[in-house]
Amino acid sequence: GAGVSQSPRYKVAKRGQDVALRCDPISGHVSLFWYQQALGQGPEFLTYFQNEAQLDKSGLPSDRFFAERPEGSVSTLKIQRTQQEDSAVYLCASSLFRWRKDLEAFFGQGTRLTVV
Amino acid sequence: GQQLNQSPQSMFIQEGEDVSMNCTSSSIFNTWLWYKQDPGEGPVLLIALYKAGELTSNGRLTAQFGITRKDSFLNISASIPSDVGIYFCAGQPSNAGGTSYGKLTFGQGTILTVHP
Numbered sequence: 641g642a643g644v645s646q647s648p649r650y651k652v653a654k655r656g657q658d659v660a661l662r663c664d665p666i667s668g669h670v671s672l673f674w675y676q677q678a679l680g681q682g683p684e685f686l687t688y689f690q691n692e693a694q695l696d697k698s699g700l701p702s703d704r705f706f707a708e709r710p711e712g713s714v715s716t717l718k719i720q721r722t723q724q725e726d727s728a729v730y731l732c733a734s735s736l737f738r739w740r741k742d743l744e745a746f747f748g749q750g751t752r753l754t755v756v
Numbered sequence: 757g758q759q760l761n762q763s764p765q766s767m768f769i770q771e772g773e774d775v776s777m778n779c780t781s782s783s784i785f786n787t788w789l790w791y792k793q794d795p796g797e798g799p800v801l802l803i804a805l806y807k808a809g810e811l812t813s814n815g816r817l818t819a820q821f822g823i824t825r826k827d828s829f830l831n832i833s834a835s836i837p838s839d840v841g842i843y844f845c846a847g848q849p850s851n852a853g854g855t856s857y858g859k860l861t862f863g864q865g866t867i868l869t870v871h872p
Contacts, residue, residue, distance in 0.1 A: 644798070671858050673860075675862075680864075682864050682865050683860075685860065685861070688859055690858075696858075696859060699859075731799075744804050749796070
Protein backbone atom coordinates (compact mmCIF):
# COMPACT_ATOMS: atom_id res chain seq x y z
CA GLY A 641 0.00 0.00 0.00
CA ALA A 642 0.90 3.65 -0.19
CA GLY A 643 1.18 4.24 3.55
CA VAL A 644 1.86 2.51 6.84
CA SER A 645 -1.04 0.24 7.69
CA GLN A 646 -1.91 -0.83 11.22
CA SER A 647 -4.47 -3.32 12.42
CA PRO A 648 -6.71 -3.49 14.23
CA ARG A 649 -7.65 0.18 14.47
CA TYR A 650 -9.35 -0.42 17.81
CA LYS A 651 -8.88 -3.15 20.36
CA VAL A 652 -10.66 -3.67 23.64
CA ALA A 653 -9.00 -6.20 25.90
CA LYS A 654 -9.91 -7.53 29.29
CA ARG A 655 -7.25 -7.06 31.91
CA GLY A 656 -4.90 -10.03 31.81
CA GLN A 657 -5.56 -10.80 28.16
CA ASP A 658 -2.75 -10.97 25.60
CA VAL A 659 -2.96 -8.74 22.51
CA ALA A 660 -1.08 -8.55 19.21
CA LEU A 661 -0.89 -5.39 17.13
CA ARG A 662 0.19 -5.53 13.50
CA CYS A 663 2.11 -3.03 11.39
CA ASP A 664 2.64 -3.14 7.62
CA PRO A 665 5.31 -0.56 6.78
CA ILE A 666 5.73 1.25 3.50
CA SER A 667 7.26 -1.11 0.95
CA GLY A 668 11.03 -0.77 0.85
CA HIS A 669 11.34 1.00 4.19
CA VAL A 670 14.14 -0.57 6.16
CA SER A 671 13.53 1.15 9.48
CA LEU A 672 10.44 0.52 11.60
CA PHE A 673 9.48 2.13 14.89
CA TRP A 674 6.82 1.58 17.52
CA TYR A 675 5.62 4.45 19.68
CA GLN A 676 3.08 4.64 22.49
CA GLN A 677 0.85 7.70 22.77
CA ALA A 678 -1.12 8.27 25.94
CA LEU A 679 -4.14 10.55 25.85
CA GLY A 680 -3.09 14.20 25.58
CA GLN A 681 0.59 13.37 25.25
CA GLY A 682 3.17 13.16 22.51
CA PRO A 683 4.30 9.78 21.20
CA GLU A 684 6.92 7.99 23.27
CA PHE A 685 9.46 5.66 21.71
CA LEU A 686 9.12 1.94 22.36
CA THR A 687 11.39 0.09 19.96
CA TYR A 688 13.26 0.31 16.63
CA PHE A 689 14.01 -2.26 13.93
CA GLN A 690 16.40 -2.10 11.04
CA ASN A 691 15.25 -4.86 8.72
CA GLU A 692 14.67 -7.82 11.04
CA ALA A 693 17.15 -6.67 13.67
CA GLN A 694 15.73 -5.04 16.78
CA LEU A 695 18.39 -2.44 17.43
CA ASP A 696 16.79 -0.55 20.28
CA LYS A 697 14.13 -1.72 22.71
CA SER A 698 14.95 0.69 25.47
CA GLY A 699 11.45 2.19 25.48
CA LEU A 700 9.52 -1.01 26.13
CA PRO A 701 7.94 -0.40 29.55
CA SER A 702 8.14 -3.96 30.87
CA ASP A 703 8.93 -7.52 29.90
CA ARG A 704 5.24 -7.94 29.06
CA PHE A 705 5.93 -6.01 25.86
CA PHE A 706 7.54 -7.83 22.96
CA ALA A 707 8.04 -6.81 19.34
CA GLU A 708 9.22 -8.76 16.35
CA ARG A 709 9.83 -8.28 12.65
CA PRO A 710 10.96 -11.73 11.53
CA GLU A 711 11.24 -11.10 7.78
CA GLY A 712 12.16 -7.46 7.87
CA SER A 713 8.75 -6.25 6.72
CA VAL A 714 5.60 -6.74 8.81
CA SER A 715 6.02 -6.17 12.52
CA THR A 716 3.96 -7.31 15.49
CA LEU A 717 3.86 -5.70 18.91
CA LYS A 718 2.64 -8.13 21.54
CA ILE A 719 1.52 -7.21 25.01
CA GLN A 720 1.06 -10.02 27.48
CA ARG A 721 -1.23 -9.92 30.52
CA THR A 722 -2.52 -6.46 29.66
CA GLN A 723 -2.99 -3.92 32.44
CA GLN A 724 -5.15 -0.80 32.50
CA GLU A 725 -2.06 1.41 32.25
CA ASP A 726 -1.37 -0.17 28.84
CA SER A 727 -4.38 1.69 27.43
CA ALA A 728 -3.03 4.04 24.77
CA VAL A 729 -2.67 4.51 21.04
CA TYR A 730 0.16 2.43 19.61
CA LEU A 731 1.73 4.03 16.57
CA CYS A 732 3.94 2.36 14.02
CA ALA A 733 6.24 4.33 11.73
CA SER A 734 8.67 3.44 8.97
CA SER A 735 11.39 5.27 7.09
CA LEU A 736 14.07 4.85 4.48
CA PHE A 737 17.50 3.94 5.77
CA ARG A 738 19.39 6.71 4.08
CA TRP A 739 21.34 9.50 5.67
CA ARG A 740 18.91 11.90 7.33
CA LYS A 741 15.89 10.30 5.68
CA ASP A 742 15.95 7.67 8.41
CA LEU A 743 14.57 10.30 10.75
CA GLU A 744 11.69 11.34 8.48
CA ALA A 745 9.30 8.69 9.69
CA PHE A 746 5.88 8.08 8.18
CA PHE A 747 3.30 7.07 10.76
CA GLY A 748 0.34 4.77 10.53
CA GLN A 749 -3.08 5.64 11.93
CA GLY A 750 -2.39 3.77 15.11
CA THR A 751 -4.18 1.11 17.13
CA ARG A 752 -6.20 2.40 20.06
CA LEU A 753 -5.97 -0.17 22.86
CA THR A 754 -8.41 0.03 25.73
CA VAL A 755 -7.92 -2.37 28.63
CA VAL A 756 -11.02 -2.86 30.78
CA GLY B 757 10.35 10.81 29.80
CA GLN B 758 9.84 13.87 27.60
CA GLN B 759 12.77 16.21 27.13
CA LEU B 760 11.08 18.77 24.89
CA ASN B 761 8.93 21.65 26.09
CA GLN B 762 6.38 22.96 23.62
CA SER B 763 4.55 26.24 23.95
CA PRO B 764 1.89 27.34 23.95
CA GLN B 765 -0.07 24.28 25.00
CA SER B 766 -3.09 25.54 23.07
CA MET B 767 -4.06 28.41 20.80
CA PHE B 768 -7.40 29.81 19.72
CA ILE B 769 -7.15 32.07 16.68
CA GLN B 770 -9.27 33.61 13.96
CA GLU B 771 -9.03 32.42 10.38
CA GLY B 772 -6.45 34.49 8.52
CA GLU B 773 -4.22 35.12 11.54
CA ASP B 774 -0.60 34.04 11.70
CA VAL B 775 0.47 31.45 14.26
CA SER B 776 3.76 30.92 16.01
CA MET B 777 4.76 28.07 18.31
CA ASN B 778 8.05 26.84 19.64
CA CYS B 779 9.88 23.96 21.19
CA THR B 780 12.79 24.06 23.60
CA SER B 781 15.15 21.53 25.07
CA SER B 782 17.68 21.51 27.87
CA SER B 783 20.07 19.56 25.66
CA ILE B 784 21.41 19.97 22.16
CA PHE B 785 19.51 18.37 19.31
CA ASN B 786 20.89 17.33 15.90
CA THR B 787 17.58 17.28 14.12
CA TRP B 788 14.19 18.93 14.54
CA LEU B 789 10.98 17.79 12.92
CA TRP B 790 7.48 19.20 13.04
CA TYR B 791 4.44 16.95 12.78
CA LYS B 792 0.67 17.60 12.65
CA GLN B 793 -1.80 15.11 14.06
CA ASP B 794 -5.52 15.11 13.35
CA PRO B 795 -7.96 13.28 15.66
CA GLY B 796 -7.82 9.53 15.15
CA GLU B 797 -4.86 9.74 12.82
CA GLY B 798 -1.13 9.31 13.08
CA PRO B 799 1.26 12.28 12.98
CA VAL B 800 2.08 13.63 9.52
CA LEU B 801 5.51 15.11 8.85
CA LEU B 802 5.42 18.81 7.94
CA ILE B 803 9.03 19.99 7.97
CA ALA B 804 12.44 18.48 8.79
CA LEU B 805 15.44 20.59 9.87
CA TYR B 806 19.01 19.33 10.00
CA LYS B 807 21.29 22.31 10.44
CA ALA B 808 21.55 25.01 13.11
CA GLY B 809 20.07 28.25 11.77
CA GLU B 810 18.27 26.47 8.94
CA LEU B 811 15.02 28.09 7.84
CA THR B 812 12.69 25.90 5.76
CA SER B 813 9.27 26.54 4.28
CA ASN B 814 6.48 24.23 3.19
CA GLY B 815 3.66 26.31 1.73
CA ARG B 816 2.29 28.53 4.47
CA LEU B 817 4.48 26.82 7.05
CA THR B 818 7.96 28.00 8.00
CA ALA B 819 10.20 26.38 10.58
CA GLN B 820 13.60 27.28 11.95
CA PHE B 821 16.33 25.32 13.68
CA GLY B 822 17.60 27.55 16.48
CA ILE B 823 21.26 28.52 16.40
CA THR B 824 21.78 27.25 19.94
CA ARG B 825 20.49 23.85 18.71
CA LYS B 826 18.23 23.78 21.75
CA ASP B 827 15.09 25.18 20.15
CA SER B 828 12.94 25.31 17.06
CA PHE B 829 10.06 27.46 15.87
CA LEU B 830 7.08 26.82 13.59
CA ASN B 831 5.09 29.61 12.01
CA ILE B 832 1.85 29.26 10.06
CA SER B 833 0.77 32.22 7.97
CA ALA B 834 -2.80 33.14 7.06
CA SER B 835 -4.38 30.25 8.98
CA ILE B 836 -7.33 28.37 7.53
CA PRO B 837 -9.84 26.04 9.24
CA SER B 838 -8.03 22.89 8.07
CA ASP B 839 -4.96 23.95 10.08
CA VAL B 840 -6.84 22.75 13.17
CA GLY B 841 -5.03 19.93 14.92
CA ILE B 842 -2.19 19.13 17.27
CA TYR B 843 1.31 20.17 16.28
CA PHE B 844 4.25 18.21 17.66
CA CYS B 845 7.90 19.00 17.57
CA ALA B 846 10.27 16.05 17.60
CA GLY B 847 13.98 15.75 17.59
CA GLN B 848 17.02 13.61 17.91
CA PRO B 849 19.43 14.48 20.73
CA SER B 850 23.04 15.07 19.75
CA ASN B 851 24.18 12.18 21.92
CA ALA B 852 22.10 9.71 19.94
CA GLY B 853 24.13 7.33 17.89
CA GLY B 854 24.51 3.74 16.86
CA THR B 855 21.40 1.79 17.64
CA SER B 856 19.57 4.87 18.93
CA TYR B 857 20.06 6.83 15.74
CA GLY B 858 16.48 6.66 14.53
CA LYS B 859 14.83 7.30 17.88
CA LEU B 860 12.83 10.52 18.17
CA THR B 861 11.84 12.45 21.27
CA PHE B 862 8.48 14.24 20.98
CA GLY B 863 7.10 17.31 22.70
CA GLN B 864 3.67 17.29 24.29
CA GLY B 865 2.01 19.16 21.45
CA THR B 866 0.32 22.48 20.75
CA ILE B 867 -3.43 22.28 20.15
CA LEU B 868 -4.51 24.74 17.46
CA THR B 869 -8.11 25.84 17.04
CA VAL B 870 -9.06 28.13 14.17
CA HIS B 871 -12.36 30.01 14.27
CA PRO B 872 -13.87 30.82 10.86
